[in-house]
Amino acid sequence: MALRCAHIIPAVVLPVVGLLLLVLPTKDIEMPPEHMYGIVLDAGSSHTSMYIYKWPADKQNGTGIVTQHSECDVKGGGISSYAGVRGGAAKSLEACLEQAVKEIPKFRHHQTPLYLGATAGMRLLNMVNATESQRVLKEVEKKIQSYPFKFKEATILSGQEEGAYGWVTVNYLLENFVKYGFVGRWLKPDRDTIGALDLGGASTQITFETSEKVEDEGNVTELKLYGQTYRLYTQSFLCYGQDQFLRKLLAYLITAQGVKTQVFHPCYPQDFNTSIKLGKDVFDSPCTERYRPAIFNSQMSVSVVGTGDYQKCLGNVTKMFSFDNCNFSKCSFDGVFQPSVRGNFMAFSAFFFTHSYLKGLTNIPITCRGQLEEAIQLVCNMTISKMTEKTNQPAKFMKNVCAVSNFVQVLLMQGYGFDEHSLPTITFQKKAGGASVGWALGCMLNQSSMVPEERPGLMKALPTGPWAGVLFLFITLLFIALGYTLMIYRDTRAKEDMV
Ligand SMILES: *[C@@H]1O[C@H](CO)[C@@H](O)[C@H](O)[C@H]1NC(C)=O
Ligand SMILES: *[C@@H]1O[C@H](CO)[C@@H](O)[C@H](O)[C@H]1NC(C)=O
Ligand SMILES: *[C@@H]1O[C@H](CO)[C@@H](O)[C@H](O)[C@H]1NC(C)=O
Secondary structure (H helix, E strand, O other), X not given: OHHHHHHHHHHHHXXXXXXXXXXXXXXXXXXXXXXXXXXXXXEOOOOEEEEEEEEEOOOOOOOXXXXXXXXXXXXXXXXXHHOOOOOHXXXXXXXXXXXHHHHOOXXXXXXOEEEEEEOHHHXXXXXXXXXXXXHHHHHHHHHHHOOOOEEEEEEXXXXXXXXXXXXXXXXXXXXXXXXXXXXXXXXXXXXXXXXXXXXXXXEEEEEEEOOOOOOOHHHEEEEEEOOEEEEEEEEEEEOOOHHHHHHHHHHHHHHHHOOOOEEEEOOOXXXXXXXXXXXXXXXXXXXXXXXXXXXXXXXXXXXXXXXXXXXXXXXXXXXXXXXXXXXOOOXXXXXXXXXXXXXXXXXXXXXXXXXXXXXXXXXXXXXXXXHHHHHHHHHHOOOHHHHHHHHOOOHHHHOOHHHHHHHHHHHHHHHOOOOOOXXXXXXXXXXXXXXEOOHHHHXXXXXXXXXXXXXXXXXXXXXXXXXXXXXXXXHHHHHHHHHXXXXXXXXXXXXHHHO
């Protein structure tokens, strides 16, 4: 009996001591959450978003350590929509920049990097009027420089950069580069990276790791991250963002039916009727140049009348792509080389919204090709009032769901070459790990060297200092206590067996 007590006492006392150690000294070692911050302004073609990221101040090089702190949507259009409006683009950013000043602790302001990247909207403006696009960028730069953050310049990202940064974001958030293992070291997780599919307002990007020969050097991006080289295929299609695609479709329909005051649109809901101006709504874009009539009145109003015809819509949408004239062993479309898609993909931005509208409107889960087709057919036959009622979204978005869904279908299947088997490998997501999926995070990680080239051998993820010591002690004591309990149990069983 005395012997037993001697066993039980440590089994009870040790965890209690451990617990006390955990509870008692917390007041002394309580540390304020010391974070560093970074800001990215994503100046897209249709709108600008500001993202604030944060990470623990004592470490910065591990996957999953940078998280999204908050997000701010700039009111009004993208910065390219302020072409010809002096001061407009700069002023539009004020509210969000003020929010950043308030949200980030004052003593961190001067250490906080800020990046502004403009994408396809500004690429297009740069094609139309380079002087004006430079003026807009300079104006925006001056505005941001009046804030206390660490800021160099506002730039227009290339399609390649946009695609690669999106891929970095996706794989960083899914912890596909490195992972902090149980043994206390950074490890390369034994899994493949996943491809990124981005659909913006003016361009769309496809980026994935490939071992195939990339026949067009312009499509290769090599990234060295955490001691490993990733060979990416990336392609950005200008004018294949959803807004510019819709413009091209409208331009094609108007030209094909002859410029009249009324044009029939097979992708608009039946009996839906809207009025557009030939200039600002259709032909004032480099993307619709090939359909532009020699003479037309840009102020002319045309009423666009929907006929809600799935087959005709699909046929016209398909005509917007060119599937011949390939100078390589194989092409996606428009003569662009593409290796076969492989592995899993994440589709975000407008891909996500289209997928989510389709699901919401039809209650079809959409995980395979048949379901996708079925859902699009149903949506193309819906009235505008039923659509706005079911989704609570305004008609200005709903009128395009049939056209954009067909566009997404043709782009993924006939364009990129996904089939019955590979289509289900695409997940449609807006967020991962609490952060919005897009190029912004990848851009910040890259620009601030937070995804190092070298293998992070000596990086630490566990908290250091007294807290870690106490935690270690507690865990050790817990194991010792467990060991004792097990011994006593065996002891008792042995004695009982003997009786
Ligand atoms: C381009 O923009 C500038 C202002 O930055 C303007 O003066 C000029 O007329 C524009 N050019 C064209 C061709 O629109
Ligand atoms: C479309 O609307 C315009 C004016 O709102 C009207 O004149 C026209 O008849 C309508 N067309 C159809 C087919 O409903
Ligand atoms: C993170 O990586 C960069 C570049 O490799 C290096 O300069 C920096 O010291 C690293 N920071 C930490 C906390 O390991």
